[in-house]
Amino acid sequence: MPGILNVIGVGPGDPELLTLKAVKIIKASPVLCVPKGREEGSSLALSIVEKAVDLKGKEIIESHFPMRKTMKKRSAVSGQRPDKDDSELDAKWDETAKAILDRLRMDIDVAFLTLGDPAIYSTFFYLYDRLLELQPDLNIRIIPGVSSVTAAAARAGISLGLGNDRIAVLPANYMDDLKPALESFDTVVLMKVSKVFNEIVDMLSGMNLIENAVCISNAGMDDEKIFRNIKEAGEEDLNYFSTVIVKK
Amino acid sequence: MPGILNVIGVGPGDPELLTLKAVKIIKASPVLCVPKGREEGSSLALSIVEKAVDLKGKEIIESHFPMRKTMKKRSAVSGQRPDKDDSELDAKWDETAKAILDRLRMDIDVAFLTLGDPAIYSTFFYLYDRLLELQPDLNIRIIPGVSSVTAAAARAGISLGLGNDRIAVLPANYMDDLKPALESFDTVVLMKVSKVFNEIVDMLSGMNLIENAVCISNAGMDDEKIFRNIKEAGEEDLNYFSTVIVKK
Numbered sequence: 001m002p003g004i005l006n007v008i009g010v011g012p013g014d015p016e017l018l019t020l021k022a023v024k025i026i027k028a029s030p031v032l033c034v035p036k037g038r039e040e041g042s043s044l045a046l047s048i049v050e051k052a053v054d055l056k057g058k059e060i061i062e063s064h065f066p067m068r069k070t071m072k073k074r075s076a077v078s079g080q081r082p083d084k085d086d087s088e089l090d091a092k093w094d095e096t097a098k099a100i101l102d103r104l105r106m107d108i109d110v111a112f113l114t115l116g117d118p119a120i121y122s123t124f125f126y127l128y129d130r131l132l133e134l135q136p137d138l139n140i141r142i143i144p145g146v147s148s149v150t151a152a153a154a155r156a157g158i159s160l161g162l163g164n165d166r167i168a169v170l171p172a173n174y175m176d177d178l179k180p181a182l183e184s185f186d187t188v189v190l191m192k193v194s195k196v197f198n199e200i201v202d203m204l205s206g207m208n209l210i211e212n213a214v215c216i217s218n219a220g221m222d223d224e225k226i227f228r229n230i231k232e233a234g235e236e237d238l239n240y241f242s243t244v245i246v247k248k
Numbered sequence: 249m250p251g252i253l254n255v256i257g258v259g260p261g262d263p264e265l266l267t268l269k270a271v272k273i274i275k276a277s278p279v280l281c282v283p284k285g286r287e288e289g290s291s292l293a294l295s296i297v298e299k300a301v302d303l304k305g306k307e308i309i310e311s312h313f314p315m316r317k318t319m320k321k322r323s324a325v326s327g328q329r330p331d332k333d334d335s336e337l338d339a340k341w342d343e344t345a346k347a348i349l350d351r352l353r354m355d356i357d358v359a360f361l362t363l364g365d366p367a368i369y370s371t372f373f374y375l376y377d378r379l380l381e382l383q384p385d386l387n388i389r390i391i392p393g394v395s396s397v398t399a400a401a402a403r404a405g406i407s408l409g410l411g412n413d414r415i416a417v418l419p420a421n422y423m424d425d426l427k428p429a430l431e432s433f434d435t436v437v438l439m440k441v442s443k444v445f446n447e448i449v450d451m452l453s454g455m456n457l458i459e460n461a462v463c464i465s466n467a468g469m470d471d472e473k474i475f476r477n478i479k480e481a482g483e484e485d486l487n488y489f490s491t492v493i494v495k496k
Contacts, residue, residue: 009394009398009402011267012392015268016267016268016269017267017268017269017392018267018268019259019264019265019266019267019268019394020263020264020265020266020267020271020300021262021264021265023268024264052268117394117395117398118401118402118407119398119401119402119406119407120398120409121407121409121410121411121413122407123410125407125410126410140405142401142403142405144260144265144394144398144399144401145394145398146257146267146392146393147365147392147395149367150365150367150368150392150395153366153367153392154257154366154367154390154392157388158367159366159367159369160367160368161417161419162369162370163369163419164421164422165369165419166416166417166418166419166422167416167417167418168417169409169414169415169416169417170415171411171412174414177414177432180432184425184428
């Protein structure tokens, strides 16, 4: 496989949190592939990068990856057949995989941009499975970035762990796991809290941990909000990228 | 407090993984404060930065922070009086805190360099407590960096979590917590594995998870080693920064 696919974590939002390596590779890449959550929307990852790098003359492949409730991986594990939504999403991914592979086969490098760090909940890894199925000798480099998890901690001025501390990271839709995690870990980071925020506040209040929690929305962005009393955060303050950090 | 203390995550080792912000602030800083684990040794954080930024003319404050077994925070919680080692370390920290505050009071900004990301087990936060005691109106900015955790995942080509996956990060000296974490989390990241590596291998073997583990030593450095069969890793391959990632 002649071309290289570079998967680049572009950090949590502040263009200055791009790494030197990310900027160098993006500058040298003739093709950028960027995910976006909404068909009609624009890519947040692209909007970060274009503040730091001149993208003139580059081909931009925009891929619409709708969020879905049932994750492919879990369906595969349970052996369930993909439902209609899954089939639609699979078709989107096949299309993107094909577009990327077409260019790599012509020895044109492609940079796939992903928010934060690729290892932390980036949907790229769903696409990766598909790419490997189609092209097992794929030439890939993954470039780590600043994760929204540590960016949120930095903005709140706190450490996630010191010495022997144990850290748990949970997507907040896993409410059943929250109580045991709060009981046995020193720090619990809850991702994507907006949809279950009231439940989280109730549980933390019931466990006398409400004063141990801080909520950070859009860490490092112009519209950043930090709530050291998380009861003061209303639904309107929270978005998909809001994080709650609980330190015992 | 006129001067600004910038606490900067310099990433896991590859100088190209410095962020644009880290480079900008370090260039503008007349004083750098760097931790080092051994009195006679050199600072790893400084060696990363000097490959990317010309440090000529800057004042370098080297602080020797010996690793210690009993962490200050835990002694404080238990109410135990600090032992002799703690007193020695406290004196070192007081000295460093004073050196930093002297410069800040003269309106000279200081950049404190720390490996990886400041929120992930950086000893800076012990110093932070001391600084705040001495100077409650400290003017501080924490600049997140690429963590060794996600850098290791990137080099191994794996995701730490997708969709609803739960991620646990444990210092490996907490062996008692390993089994329950492996039972209830999708991904477990074990930090600083070198001293308990054989115990980890035994436990993973006993739980039929040995094939789910990968060991990464010095991710992204010239002497990087990746073991997809972790039984092949010998003691001589592992150093303080070796990480094991177990994905179920």
